[in-house]
Amino acid sequence: MKKFVALLLVLFVCLPVVAACSTLQGDNDKGATISMYLTDFPQTLDPAAVQLQADTAMIFSLIYQPLTTIDEKGKVKPGLAYEWYSYYDNRDEEYKMYFKLNETMWSDGISVSADDVVYAWKRILSPDSESPYASLLFPIKNARQVKSGIMTSDDLGLVAEDDKLLSITFENDYDTGLFAEAVSCIALSPLREDIITRAIKNNTDNSREQDWDKNAAIMVCNGPFRVQGLEEGVKLSLERNQYYYRDDEEDKLDRSVIPFRLVCYYENEKIDKKDTAEATEQQFQADKFDAGKSFYLGSFDKTTFAKYASSVTTNKLLSTYTYYFNTKNDILKDAKVRQALSAALDRQAIVNAIGKNYIASTGFVPSGVFDTASGTDFRKAGGDIYSTTADTAKAASLLNEAGVKGGTLRLAYLVPVTKNVANGLTDTFGKISYELASQIAAESAKASWESLGFTIELVPVYAEEFQSTLSSGNFDIIGVDYAVNSTDAIAYLAPFATKYSGNKVSISLDAETYTPHYTGLSDEEYDTLLDEVIYLKDRTERATKLHAIETKLAELCPATAVFQYTTSYTYNEKILKKISSNYYGYNDFSDLRMADYIETNSRENEESLNEAKTRSTEDESEG
Known part of the structure; x- marks a missing residue:
């Protein structure tokens, strides 16, 4: 009986959010729409792509969920996977690892499956892909050969055993704890093959606006929020993923995600055309914050950072x-x-x-x-x-x-x-x-x-x-x-080795081919040092070698x-409650509470309508 109770407690703790009762006020209430300045506008929402802006990860953490996460204290915790374990296959003499996946869904209501993880990782390791995160997956059997084009993705030691069980075969005996840490990287989140394949097929004129990672109408998300609006210079809007760890028929709408929307309007959408004073985006957003028209600031320039320095939280x-x-x-x-x-x-x-x-x-x-x-x-x-x-x-x-x-x-x-x-x-x-x-x-x-x-x-x-x-x-x-x-030093150092850059490869059927790092570096000694550590299990020996590799990188420079x-942020503490962060510095808004949100949102809607009427009148008079 004690074991049964303990098991129930474990399952209880593992749930993302357990809402004893709903925070919603009435059957027609969807929750708070919160005006906030999350980050600068993201140029891609493909988690595996080369990221132009470091703070885009703050958005990734809201719309994607990888297999594991790392808490504020640096401990690996369940993410999409609730359990993982190692296994030695005596018959094939292979070292394996299994991840058991939680039951949750994409923002279009389709179940997140182990196949989605397989697709995302094979995409990173494809010779046609350009992703700096490939080295994190190289402990998987044949990963390097797949990336070089000498083997196909079918040869990769990565299989969806069933809808909720992911099987990994390592190149040799490997530290599964280390790998569990590695897959907490947001870049290794699952992706939907059908969505991406269809978007590429339909984008016949190679339009930037029709890329799946830049179009809210195409994207699906497995995190607590989905992308509802995405227009450069105008708006970024994230809306509750109503299928995130929730039964659409049985559970309250806010079971796992409390706020309905997180909305950022950028400067050129709201700016007064008659105002000739020059201001940065951050100063514009700070003015909104001070006026009570926004409740969270997550990006600053030097002036606004100094203004709020005493109240910011920095990670x-x-x-x-x-x-x-x-x-x-x-x-x-x-x-x-x-x-x-x-x-x-x-x-x-x-x-x-x-x-x-x-x-x-x-x-x-x-x-x-x-x-x-x-x-x-x-x-x-x-x-x-x-x-x-x-x-x-x-x-x-x-x-x-x-x-x-x-x-x-x-x-x-x-x-x-x-x-x-x-x-x-x-x-x-x-x-x-x-x-x-x-x-x-x-x-x-x-x-x-x-x-x-x-x-x-x-x-x-x-x-x-x-x-x-x-x-x-x-x-x-x-x-x-x-x-x-x-959290793995190899992810920073490996891309400068010829075999581990993650860049696109021109396939040769006769031999492994590689594309060097963007810097053009090609150094045999550096490559050898990486070869010695990539599959190494002992973490103390591994760390010693990685420090030597960093020293060599500084020499090659x-x-x-x-x-x-x-990342720094400040917020209106009288209005917002329950902001938490993980080890990566990403904020979690799943449980974010907004005081008197019905009254505030009603006032905001009225002000928005009045502003629209004023702009329409001005446009007519100018015409």
Whole structure:
């Protein structure tokens, strides 16, 4: 009897939300619509793609759910999977792992199945895919050969045994606890093959607007929210996934997700055209917050961060802002030149100029990544590799050793909007501005590197051009959000090895083929070091080798981390309650409560109607 009661308690704790009674007020009440500034507008909602903006992960965590998660204390917890275990197959002499999946559904009411995980992971490992997360899956049997094109996805040690049981066969004996941590990465969330395949087939003119990851009408989600509205520069709206851990016929609507909608209206939707003052998006959103028209701020510029500094909550993100060096460039082909440029950066000055509690990088792998066990810190164990202040003497000495006295280099950085939207904002309003961390960093780097004798040309790259710029190698130096979001150091280091980049591969039937990292780095010693650790089970030995790999990466210096991202937020504590975060710094709004929401939403609807009438009258008078 005691065992039976204990089992019931375990099942009770594992449920995402257990609502003893509904929070809704009446049969027609769907819940609160909460106006909030989550993040800047996301340029892709494909979790496995190269991420242009580190804070997009904050949205991913609301609309996707991977197999596991990691709580605030660094412990692996159930996600989509409620149980996992290892198994040694004596007959085939193979090491296996099984994940048992919870019963939940996609936002269109179709059950989430093990096949959805299989599809998502095989998609990452496809030779046609470009995903930096491939190395997280390489412990799976034949994963590397599948990625190289020498084997097909049918050869991968990944099978849906049934609708709710996922089977993994490892290349050799592997730490299943480590793998359970690895699959908590949001990039490894399940995806729907039918949705993506159909969207690709129907998008005959290759329209950006019809990509499945940019169109709310196409996307389906397995997280607590679904994407209800997605229009760049106008609106991001997330609506309760009514099928998330809920029986549509038996359970209350808010059983697992309390709020109905989370809505962010961006500046050019609501801005007063007659107001000629220039303001950043963050300042516009802060004004709404102060006026009681928004209740949560999740993104700041330097001015607004300083304004709310005493009330913000800040969490680390496991992502960095990083410079990639094109190792094929005539000036940058010598590693000592790349080391010199890294040494000359004043990382702390860059962080201070940005002013948002970012952390100056002291190594390539950020703080918070696990070392020998969950909860241990790889960065603390490895010590400092970079100086946070400029070491111009070291930089000058390295350039002297390389025999390089200067030259012209192009430094590219992201403008996180499409060109059409940027031009539209300027033409229509004439006063939209951007305070970009990437631009602030670029201007500081330019000053540092020009003091060494280089001529630096700053090159802004719009969102729709950024991935092609990376893939083509059409840059000398480029700033990227290295949004790895993993607790495993190998995920940060492996992509620079030839076999582990995750980039697209031109298939050869005669031999394994690989595409190097965007930096063009190709180093046999580095590749060998990765080969030695990729399947290693012992975590202490593994950590020692990974520190050696990070040291080697700093020596080769195809890239250098500038700062580690954090996420900060403030909210109206009189209106909102129950915001929680996990180890990755992602906020959970499933249980978010809004005081007096019926009255507030009614007032907002009335104000919105009045604003629409006013704009219509002004447009008619102007016409």
